[in-house]
Amino acid sequence: MAHSVVKVIERCENATEDCNLDLSQCELMQIPDAVYHLMRNTELQTCNLSGNVLKKVSPKFALKFSAITDLNLSHNQLTRLPDEFAILTELARLNISNNSFIVLPQVVFKLPNLTTLDAQNNAILEIDTEEAITSNQLALVDLRNNPLSRNCRRKLQDFQTSFRLEISNDVEDDW
Template identity: 50%
Template structure:
């Protein structure tokens, strides 16, 4: 346990120099309050929380780290994001891949500068395509390895402004007329 705490503190100290907080692979279940305290005088640009067991990001995250441009939340156990992430005015790249999302979090469509969204390898079956269509800056979204329905594939195909990566659509059994 002490090692994990020391690692987090050392990485926070590094971030004070680099403005890049890397808390990946720290066995975190959440962002420790100490992190907000240690980083209070640092203008964080990037934050990597990948490879932990985080289930949720607290609303204050967006308030404390309001200037970040990249946020990596991949390889965690998240199924939702706080609405407050829409307040991240500078966030351009968000990675929520390899989590447990079953729907694309609505807030992702309201982050003003978000250009790249990685949401591959989740359990996403539902996407509000209209909301996606009105995302202010979104240019690219990776939705590979999600169990999207045929209808969802077709709807996503109507989005012309956003480049969308999808896994090849699985033909449903009832569609396979060779049986």
């Protein structure tokens, strides 16, 4: 445990220089308050939280790191994203692959500069919105290896205007 704490502190110190916080593979169950404290004077550009055991991300994350452009939350145990993520107006790349999402979070549709959303290898059946996607920048939505319902696939086809949609072809029968 002490080793993980030292690793997190060292990586926060590195991030104060290059504005890229890499907390991947740190065995984090949550983002420690110490991280917010250590990074309080740094405007983060990217954050990698992949390969941890995060079950949720606190709303504080979006409030503290609102200028972030690239966020990797892959390989965790997330089931939702906080609504506060909507204030991440600079976010261009979001990776939520290999988590435990069963619904594609509504907040991803509210990110005005999102270009790439990687949500493959979850358990996504539905999209949690009837609203259109607000990002005009969106280029790729990757939903491969999710058990998308027929209804969800239809909704995605309706949304799909200017971005590339990657989905697996195997359609399960609706029960």
